[in-house]
Amino acid sequence: MPVEPISYLPLTEPTFYILLSLAPGRKHGYAILKDVKDLSRERVNLSTSTLYTAVGRLLDQDLIERLDDNDEDPSPGLPRKSYALSELGRRVLEAETVRLQGMVKEARLRLREDGA
Amino acid sequence: MTSNLQFVRRMYGIFLNLYPRMYLEEYGEELQIVFNLSMDDATRMGKFETVRVVLQELFGLPKAALFEHLRERRRAKMIGKFAPRFDFPQGSKAESLAILAPFIVTYIAFGSMILLFNYLNNNPSAPFWLEVIIGLAFLGSIFTMFLIGLRWGLPRWFLPYLGFVLSIINIYVFNGSLDPEWNGLQFLYRSSWFLGAIAFEGLFWVGLIVLVILLVSFAAMIPRFRPFYQRLREDWTLLTFVLYGAAPFAMVLTFDEYQGEGPYVLTAYLILAVGGWFYLRNDAPWKRFWSLFVGLALSMAVAAVGKGILFTPIPGYGFTWQGEMMSTVVMWLWLALVMLSSLAMNLLPRGKSHLQTDNIEVV
Numbered sequence: 001m002p003v004e005p006i007s008y009l010p011l012t013e014p015t016f017y018i019l020l021s022l023a024p025g026r027k028h029g030y031a032i033l034k035d036v037k038d039l040s041r042e043r044v045n046l047s048t049s050t051l052y053t054a055v056g057r058l059l060d061q062d063l064i065e066r067l068d069d070n071d072e073d074p075s076p077g078l079p080r081k082s083y084a085l086s087e088l089g090r091r092v093l094e095a096e097t098v099r100l101q102g103m104v105k106e107a108r109l110r111l112r113e114d115g116a
Numbered sequence: 117m118t119s120n121l122q123f124v125r126r127m128y129g130i131f132l133n134l135y136p137r138m139y140l141e142e143y144g145e146e147l148q149i150v151f152n153l154s155m156d157d158a159t160r161m162g163k164f165e166t167v168r169v170v171l172q173e174l175f176g177l178p179k180a181a182l183f184e185h186l187r188e189r190r191r192a193k194m195i196g197k198f199a200p201r202f203d204f205p206q207g208s209k210a211e212s213l214a215i216l217a218p219f220i221v222t223y224i225a226f227g228s229m230i231l232l233f234n235y236l237n238n239n240p241s242a243p244f245w246l247e248v249i250i251g252l253a254f255l256g257s258i259f260t261m262f263l264i265g266l267r268w269g270l271p272r273w274f275l276p277y278l279g280f281v282l283s284i285i286n287i288y289v290f291n292g293s294l295d296p297e298w299n300g301l302q303f304l305y306r307s308s309w310f311l312g313a314i315a316f317e318g319l320f321w322v323g324l325i326v327l328v329i330l331l332v333s334f335a336a337m338i339p340r341f342r343p344f345y346q347r348l349r350e351d352w353t354l355l356t357f358v359l360y361g362a363a364p365f366a367m368v369l370t371f372d373e374y375q376g377e378g379p380y381v382l383t384a385y386l387i388l389a390v391g392g393w394f395y396l397r398n399d400a401p402w403k404r405f406w407s408l409f410v411g412l413a414l415s416m417a418v419a420a421v422g423k424g425i426l427f428t429p430i431p432g433y434g435f436t437w438q439g440e441m442m443s444t445v446v447m448w449l450w451l452a453l454v455m456l457s458s459l460a461m462n463l464l465p466r467g468k469s470h471l472q473t474d475n476i477e478v479v
Contacts, residue, residue: 029150034157047169047176048151052143053183081146 005088005095008061014044014054019063019085019093026067026084029055055083063089121159124170125152131174134181136188137205202268207397214265214273215396218257218364219389225253226382247378258364270344275354276392279361282327287369290323313446321450324362325457328355332461348461353404355458357395359451360408363388363415366451370419370444380422384415391415409455416448 011019014036021027021035033051036044046054058064069080085093128151132144151173158169204210213220262281265274332355335345348354367384371377391411398404420441427437 029146030153033150033154045172047172047180048147048154049173049177049180051150052147053180056139056143056184056187 005091008063008092009096009099011092011096013040014046014050015058016093016096017044018051018054018058019089019096022064022083022085023090023093026082028082032083058089062086063092121155124155128173128177131177134178136181136185139184139188202264203271204273206272207399211271211273212393212396214261214271215276215392216389217261218254219385221257222250222254222385223382225250226378250378272354272357272396275357276361278331279358280365281361282331282358283324283362283365286320286323286327289327290320310442310446313443314449317443317446317450321362321447321454324359324454328359328457331358351401352458352461353395353401353408355461356405356408356455357392359455359458360388360392360395360412362454363412363451366447367415367419370416370423370447374423374426376426377422380418380426384418384422387411387415387418405455409452412451412455413448416444416451420444420448 017036017039018032020039021032027035029048029051032055033046033048036046036051055064059066063086065084065086067082067084069082125148129148132140132147135144154169154173155166158166202214204214258277258280262274262277265271265277270278332345332348335341335348364385367381367388371381388411391407391414394407394411395404398407423444424437424441427435427440429435
C-alpha cells in the first residue's frame with residue numbers, strides 16, 4: 001500500500017531542516033549538522049547524538065537512505081557513510097513546503113487585513 | 117589544549133558505550149567521527165564555543181542512548197525477537213560468567229563453608245547441612261539463571277540451563293513409566309548385566325530426546341518462538357549445548373545414595389564448566405561439539421572413578437564396585453548418544469523460512 005506523504009506531516013523543525021539539507025544531494029553526518037545550523041540561521045543547533053536519533057527515525061520511516069561510500073575515495077577523518085533523500089522523503093519535503101506556504105499565505109492575508 | 121581535546125574525545129568514546137550494542141556497532145564509529153569534527157570546529161571558534169559543544173554533547177548523549185534502547189526494545193517486540201538485555205556478545209566474559217555462575221556459586225559456597233566450619237569447630241569432616249546448603253546454592257543459582265534466560269530472550273548461555281530443567285522434567289515424566297521389574301528388562305539383565313543396564317538407562321535418557329523433539333517442534337510451530345527455532349537451525353551445536361545441560365543432573369543421579377562424593381562431583385563440575393567455556397570461545401561447529409563431548413566424557417570418567425573408590429558393599433545386595441563404575445559408563449554412553457542426536461537438526465529440510473526476511477536482519 002503506497003504511503004501518503006501527508007501522513008508524515010507536520011514535520012518538526014529539525015526534521016524539516018535535515019530533509020532540506022539532503023535535497024541537493026547526499027551528505028555525511030557532519031555536513032548535515034553544519035547545514036542544518038546554517039539553514040536555520042543557527043536556531044537549530046543539533047548535537048551529534050540528537051542528529052543520529054533523528055537520522056535513525058528517518059531511516060526507519062524510509063524518508064532517507066544510508067549509503068556506503070566504499071566506491072568513492074573517502075576523505076580522511078570523514079564518515080564512510082552518507083545519507084540521501086529517498087523518493088518518499090522528497091515527496092514529504094515537498095508536501096511540507098506546500099503546507100508551510102499555505103500557512104504563510106494565510107498569515108500574510110490576515111495580517112494585511114489587520115493592517116488595513 | 118590538544119591533550120584536553122584528546123581527553124574529551126576519549127571520554128565521548130567511553131560514553132558511547134551507553135548506546136545499545138548493535139546500535140554502537142552500526143553507528144559508533146560515525147558518531148565518534150562527527151563528534152571529533154564538531155570539536156575541531158568548536159576549538160577554532162574559541163573556548164566558549166568548545167565548552168558549549170562539550171556540554172551540549174554531554175547532555176544529549178544519555179538521552180539519545182536511552183531513546184535508542186527504547187527503540188530497540190520496541191523493534192524487537194514488533195518482530196517477535198526477545199529483548200536482548202542479557203544476550204551478551206558471543207564469547208564475551210559476560211557470557212562465560214553467565215554459564216559458569218552456578219559453578220562459581222557452588223565453589224564459593226563450598227570453600228567458604230568448609231573454611232568456616234574447620235576454623236570454628238576444628239573438625240575436618242563436613243556436616244550434612246553443609247551439603248544441603250551447597251546443593252541449594254547450586255540448584256538455586258541454576259533456576260535463577262534459567263528464569264533470567266527464559267524471560268530475556270533465550271540467549272546462548274541459557275541453553276544448558278534449559279537442558280538441566282528438561283532433564284528434571286524428564287525424570288518426572290518418564291521415571292513413572294520406568295519399571296525395573298519389567299519382564300523385558302529382567303530378561304535382558306539375566307542374559308547380560310551390561311545389556312540390561314543399557315536398556316534400563318536407555319529408557320530414561322530416550323525420554324530426554326523425546327522432550328527435545330517436542331521442544332524443537334513447538335519452537336517451529338509457535339510464532340513467538342520461531343526465532344529460537346531459526347537459531348537452532350542455523351547452528352546445530354546449540355541443541356548439543358541444550359543437551360549438555362543434562363550432564364550436571366546426570367552427575368547428581370549417578371552419585372545417588374553415595375557419601376563423601378563432594379570432591380568428585382566438584383571436580384566433574386569443574387571439567388563440565390571448562391567444556392562449556394571452550395564451547396563459548398570456539399567458532400567452528402565441530403570444535404564446539406568436541407569441547408562438550410570431551411567435557412562430558414572426562415567428567416563422567418571422574419564420576420566413575422569416584423564411585424569405584426567410594427563404593428562400600430551393602431549386605432544383601434549384589435552390587436560390586438565394577439558394576440557401579442560400569443553403570444556410570446553406560447550413563448555416559450547414553451548421554452553421548454543424546455548429544456549426538458542434535459546432528460539430526462541438519463537432516464531437517466532447509467526451506468526458506470519467513471524469518472529469513474530483511475526485517476530480521478535489521479535487528
